[in-house]
Amino acid sequence: xxxxxxxHHDAPDGHGRALxxxxxxxxxxxxxALTAALCRSLGPSLRLGVVTxxxxxxxxxxxxxxxGVIDPERIMAVQTGCCPHTAIRDDIAANIxxxxxxxxxxxxxxxxxxxxxxxxLTATFSRGLADRQIFVLDVxxxxxxxxxxxxxxxxxxxxxxxxxxxxxxxxxDLTVMSRDAAAVREGKPVLFTSIREDKGAxxxxxxxxxxxxxxxxxxxxxxxx
Amino acid sequence: xxxxxxxxxxPGLAGLLLLADSRLPAGGHAHSGGAEEACRVGAISGxxxxxxxxxxxxxxxxxxxxxxxxxxxAGAGESTGAAESAWRLLDAxxxxxxxxxxxxxASRTQGRLLVRTAKRIWPSPALATLAREVPDGAHHxxxxxxxxxxxxxxxxxxxxxxxxxxxxxxxxxxxRLLGLDPVTVHRVLADLPYDxxxxxxxxxxxxxxxxxxxxxxxxxxxxxxxxRLFVS
Numbered sequence: 001x002x003x004x005x006x007x008h009h010d011a012p013d014g015h016g017r018a019l020x021x022x023x024x025x026x027x028x029x030x031x032x033a034l035t036a037a038l039c040r041s042l043g044p045s046l047r048l049g050v051v052t053x054x055x056x057x058x059x060x061x062x063x064x065x066x067x068g069v070i071d072p073e074r075i076m077a078v079q080t081g082c083c084p085h086t087a088i089r090d091d092i093a094a095n096i097x098x099x100x101x102x103x104x105x106x107x108x109x110x111x112x113x114x115x116x117x118x119x120x121l122t123a124t125f126s127r128g129l130a131d132r133q134i135f136v137l138d139v140x141x142x143x144x145x146x147x148x149x150x151x152x153x154x155x156x157x158x159x160x161x162x163x164x165x166x167x168x169x170x171x172x173d174l175t176v177m178s179r180d181a182a183a184v185r186e187g188k189p190v191l192f193t194s195i196r197e198d199k200g201a202x203x204x205x206x207x208x209x210x211x212x213x214x215x216x217x218x219x220x221x222x223x224x225x
Numbered sequence: 226x227x228x229x230x231x232x233x234x235x236p237g238l239a240g241l242l243l244l245a246d247s248r249l250p251a252g253g254h255a256h257s258g259g260a261e262e263a264c265r266v267g268a269i270s271g272x273x274x275x276x277x278x279x280x281x282x283x284x285x286x287x288x289x290x291x292x293x294x295x296x297x298x299a300g301a302g303e304s305t306g307a308a309e310s311a312w313r314l315l316d317a318x319x320x321x322x323x324x325x326x327x328x329x330x331a332s333r334t335q336g337r338l339l340v341r342t343a344k345r346i347w348p349s350p351a352l353a354t355l356a357r358e359v360p361d362g363a364h365h366x367x368x369x370x371x372x373x374x375x376x377x378x379x380x381x382x383x384x385x386x387x388x389x390x391x392x393x394x395x396x397x398x399x400x401r402l403l404g405l406d407p408v409t410v411h412r413v414l415a416d417l418p419y420d421x422x423x424x425x426x427x428x429x430x431x432x433x434x435x436x437x438x439x440x441x442x443x444x445x446x447x448x449x450x451x452x453r454l455f456v457s
Contacts, residue, residue: 079456081255082401093252093338094456 297370337362
């Protein structure tokens with residue numbers, strides 16, 4: 001398992017490498033389902049890699065492998081020693097190693113998704129690991145969650161509110177969630193999804209495509225030489 | 226220690242503190258040094274068991290790690306630096322002292338991550354050479370020794386960092402897994418005889434080779450356990 005040892009990989013500079021997209025959020029909100037949906041929607045047009053940060057087992061990685069949405073070799077699982085947020089924020093070394101290993105083995109890639117282990121509302125990705133990040137909530141956690149804020153909700157590049165199909169059953173008011181999210185996020189985008197009904201999470205996939213496209217323009221490979 | 230008034234503090238101390246800090250972003254937080262498996266099988270269930278486990282770990286893996294870190298730090302600090310092939314030789318010496326493939330893998334993974342982190346914090350010719358000569362990752366104590374030299378530490382300080390970090394990860398893992406009182410566990414850490422495992426190393430062929438079969442077995446079982454939170 002060898003990572004790339006060229007010096008340019010030690011720089012935070014993004015030239016000539018894939019966009020690194022972090023997907024974080026509380027346990028059970030649908031991070032793995034979203035990752036699978038993005039692989040399904042974007043797989044045909046983008047060269048992908050996925051890093052999972054399972055809390056206990058390789059369950060998330062296994063789920064993705066079984067879903068058959070991406071070549072199983074392109075999924076790497078990272079263990080986080082009881083501290084999922086440490087692995088994406090304070091000590092990102094193992095995740096960087098996994099991302100670079102994927103790029104070295106399968107590169108050039110367009111997009112590497114780093115899925116965080118389920119955590120709480122304070123979790124957020126280090127800029128040293130993720131170029132862009134999505135925070136995933138679900139309606140069954142209660143419609144007050146966006147108002148409570150936290151770095152994931154307020155500062156993620158995209159907030160996804162998943163499981164909208166459950167809203168009537170759990171008494172969650174989507175208008176309230178939308179209004180509160182807009183208030184704490186100061187105009188940054190929010191998308192409502194039901195990945196159970198839309199297996200490709202098409203609205204999110206479209207947002208990711210746009211981000212990958214502009215990343216490519218800003219960090220084209222030709223800048224490397 | 227230079228304690229006399231007006232004298233500067235011992236050189237290298239700041240580097241030692243940074244390297245030994247569990248917050249150093251080099252992936253160490255996800256390794257338990259066999260403690261997770263020991264907790265799972267009931268070999269560690271409280272502070273007394275943990276103290277015995279750590280004492281054994283320090284006296285075996287810790288002693289070997291300290292010797293390797295001393296040698297690597299001294300080699301990196303020689304005026305011309307260790308010859309390129311020398312790093313592969315020292316790495317082979319480390320390999321020969323770790324019987325379990327699972328422990329060798331964990332050691333190399335941690336070494337690779339540490340070299341990558343240290344290269345950005347303390348860029349040095351020796352770190353660059355080590356990364357080039359052992360591209361899949363030098364064993365952790367060797368990476369630590371070379372990083373320590375780059376951070377301005379003495380070989381003795383490098384050995385102390387290796388001895389200390391050989392037990393702190395396992396102790397923290399036990400706190401997280403069993404909910405042990407962290408103050409009690411720090412008392413256990415404070416009582417360990419770190420100095421006793423540190424000795425000058427001048428001859429690589431005479432490095433100590435203390436082994437702990439129980440640690441080897443725990444590491445092998447751990448890799449095959451389905452539910453695990455730590456890498457090792």
